[in-house]
Amino acid sequence: MHGIVELPPGIDPLESAVDGQDVAIQDITTTPRSYTVEVELTSATSWRNSCSCGESGELLCAHGAALLYRWLAQPAIFEPRIKPPAPQEKPTNRPAPAAPKPPLVRETLKADNLPNPPVSSAIRYSPDLVNILVQIGLGELRSIAREYNLTTNGLSKQQLAEQIVEAIKQPDVVRRVATTLEKPQRQLLAALSLAGGLVHDDDLRGLFERFSLGQAAQLQRALLALQGKALLFRVNSFNADLLARNNSPSNLLDIGWFVPTEIRTALRIFVPVTSFDPEQPDEHSVLPHVQSLPPMRILADLLLVARALDGMQVEPDDSWFPTMMAESEFPTVHVNSPGMGHTALLSQPNELPSAALLTALQKKVSFAPSFLRFATQILLLAGIVQRPERETPYLRILPDAARLLLGSNHADVLSDLFKLWLQSPSATELFALQEDGLRLLCRMTPLNVPVLRVGELAEENMEARQALTDLLAQAPIGQWMQFTAFSRFVYRLNPLLLQRRQRLLPAPHWWLEADADKALKPQHLGDWQRAELLYVARLITGPFHWWGLCDVALSSQGRLLAFRMTALARWLLHDVPLDLDKVQEFTQETLEVLEDGQVLLPCSARYWPIIQLFEQCAEATGVERSQLRYRFTPQALSQALSQGYQMTRLLEVLRQAVARAGQSDGSGAQLLARLERWLASYGRVRIYTGVTVVETIDTTVMRELMATTSLDEYVIRPLHPTIVVVKPTATERLSDELKRRGQSPLIHDEDLYGPE
The missing domain is CATH 3.30.70 (Alpha-Beta Plaits)
Known part of the structure; x- marks a missing residue:
């Protein structure tokens, strides 16, 4: 195995030395280090290691161990590379070492003290189309080449395959070939592309039937037509589910159908839209309630939640208390009565905040419990909020949390946080369905041991979240879409949105119930609307709306009627450059001085220059009325002066606030006079004793x-x-x-x- 191990900026323990007084002298760097590692497995218990750090031999260095552990944890991201034999050499059967394909993941949060997000499982992989085409007969290859107006005389199979692949990479040529398809064939190709481009036989037949594209014989004709134009490929020995997540080869299933990425990119297929007019009243003459958040607003809200969590005491009976936190990620299981068979009810996992913690948090910030759960999850994932420890049973936040979320690089932080949430396994959205009266159950063995694997629910939820995100990425920007029509399209495209892995098992490991002893079957539209439909609606009105990806239109009862993708979605989902001046949140709020001398500041990235002054010179004391609260103390002011900060700009801001208030003897004027008096008498005193x-x-x-x-x-x-x-x-x-x-x-x- 061959790979590159990259270390984040910071301290490399392998480069530390020790001086004569046993004091560690560590090499602190500001740029990532990378090491080229090669590990050759000679047997089940021995290997040879070669690393650019200088260590080699049978003992693994830390970088070689990291490569081996990555291979054990995610073998699918390693791509086998077998070099073709030279023309004059005899081919050998000895495989060449595999090399890990570098993940295409953007830079994480721009802070040295934040952890790197987990590497995305959606590593893009494009199968070798040349090798697939070479396996086709020469006559079929020539027929495909003629569809692309390619010369076939005197060319071998290898040369024909290479010419066809080069033609597929030209969007104009692909679109011209696609126009020769019949309507059902074009619809099937569009459905396969929107489904991710990777399906196997059972899913393909179900897809064809749900979209009413014809009978079974018409399906075979459509497949032959698409294969004859190299728009669809039949691939052996790959796992369709794993490919849908990793786009990497496997050998668990025998046959699958695959639409190349070049074809999907060239055809530019969009999700079908049923238009909606938010200005049109419903049957009760009530206009829909349109909710739209200012772009980047989520960063300010995350900072408010983080400041409210800072210093919050965790009770001993809380699941987040250090002695109560279970090391296992498996949710708590409540075994049902014996008459209900070997099943158990799944309760809320420890990764979610308790009801008592949410109640205490809601007293400080006026957000819905659903958003508080979501914000707490994001802050914990990014390491901005840290859970209690045994010595300190209270929540803590990073000292530079405000700079991270509202500073000059807040746009990059938003993108990194979104990708971190999208790629992180979590069962939060699944357990949120309990608020709609649904129950999550799992199968048990006769000894009351759960069949459900640790992390299985989190992985299922992550895959469903990513599948819905990929589908919304193909939706038009700025156009209102009827949610009912969109949800029906999602059902036709993939009814097993939440339980895609469970169809491979003879009996599902877990399922959803709305009524006792009656599992909901997602293949039935009625059952799908009672579970998966609510899941899709919650994601759109919840996380996608909070991230700023879409605006929503709700009925008077709070039901989702329609939504539209915003300009921010073009940046977060397609990496299109963003004009920050057009999406910056505008606020008319100003600084406010309370009677006790504390100061309230608007929580907004546009207000960051003023917030930065108070972050440097004052003490943060939480939040109040959805604003940041600060207090000036001699200790904070002395520390700021010791670090070289100038107070001229701070005094100017306070003078402007006093002038706007028009009160020469108010709390603002008193605070300004006190600060001026402190600054005038500031000095340094050192007292030495016993010297x-x-x-x-x-x-x-x-x-x-x-x-x-x-x-x-x-x-x-x-x-x-x-x-x-x-x-x-x-x-x-x-x-x-x-x-x-x-x-x-x-x-x-x-x-x-x-x-x-």
Whole structure:
């Protein structure tokens, strides 16, 4: 195996040294380090290691161990690379070492103290189309080449395959070939592309039937037509489910159907839309309630939640208390009565905040419990909020959380947080369905052991979330879409949105119930609307709306009627450059001074220059009325002055706030006067006790002592040109040296004469 191990900026423990006093001297760098690692497995228990860090042999270095652990955890991301034999050499059966394909993941949060997000499982992989085409007969290859107006005379299968692949990479050529398809064939190709481009036989037949594209014989004709134009490929020995997530090969299933990425990109297929007019009243003459959030607003809301969580005490009976936190990620299981069979009810996992914590949090910030759960999840994932520890049973946040979320690079942080949420396994959205009266159950063995694997629910939810995100990425921007029609299209495209893995099992490991002893079957439209439909609606009105991807139109009862994708979706889902000036949130709120001298500031990225002043010079004391609250203390002000911050701009901001308030004797004026008084009397005082001090009458005598005695060897710190602090052992020696020169120094002993 061959790979590159990259270390984030920080300290590399392998590059640390130890000096004579056993003090670690660590090499702190600001740029990532990368090491080229090669590991050759010689048997089940031995290997050879070669790394650019300098270590080699049978003992693995830390970088080689990281490569091996990555291979054990995610073998699918490693791509086998077998070099073709030279023309004059005989081919051998010995496989070449595999090399990990570098993940295409953008840079994480721009902060040294934030962890890197987990590597996305959706690593893009494009099968080798040339090898697939070479396996086709020569006659079929020539027929495909003629569809693309390619010359076939005198060309071998390899040359024909290479020419066809080059033609597929030209969007104009692909679109011209697609126009020759019949309507059912075009619809099937569009459905396959929107479904992710990867299906197997059972899913393909179901897809064809749900879209009413014809009978079984028509399906075979459509497949042959698409294959004959190299728009669809039949691939052996790959796992369709794994490919849908990883786009990487496997061998769990025998046959699958695959639409190349070049074809999907060239055809530019969009989700069908049923238009909706938010200005049109419903049957009760009530206009829909349109909800739209300012772009980047989620960053300010996350900061408010983080400040509200900072210092919050966790009760001993809370699931987040250090002694209560279970190391396992498996949710709590409540076994049902024996008459209900070997099944169990799944309760809320420990990754979600408790009801008591949400209640206490809601008293500080006026957000819905659903958003508080979501915001807490994001803050914990990014490491901005840290869970309680045994010594400190309260929540803590990073000291530079405001700079991360509202600073100059807040747009990049938003993109990184979104991708971190999208790629992180979590069962949050699944357990949120319990608020709609649904129950999550799992199968148990006769010994009451859950069949459900640890993390299985989180992986299922992550895949459903990513599938819906990929589908919304194909929706038009700025056009209102009827949710009922969109949800029906999602059902036809993929009814097993939440339980895609469960169809591969003889009996599902988990399922949803709305009524006791009646599992909901997603293949039935009625059952799908009672579970998966609610899941899709919750994602659109919840996380997707909070991220700023879409605006929503709700009925008077709060039911989702329609939604539209925003300009921010073009950036987050397609990496189209974003014009920050057009999407910046505008706020008319200003600084407010409370009666107790504390200051409230609007929580907004546009207000960041003012917030930065208070972050440097004041103490953050939480939130109030959805604003950041600060308090000036002598300690905070002294620390800011010690770090070299100038207070001119701060005083100017406070003077402007007092002038706008128009109160010369109000709380703002009192705060300004107090700060001016503190700054005028600011100074540094150092008090030394229990030290030996040498003092001379003037600087000339001090220079003479330094030149003629050993005083310079004992100086610890100079306090003044005529006063120095020396080691206690220097008293006797300096006294003897001066007496030999005929001088008698005045010695003041505190033990004999008392403090001076």
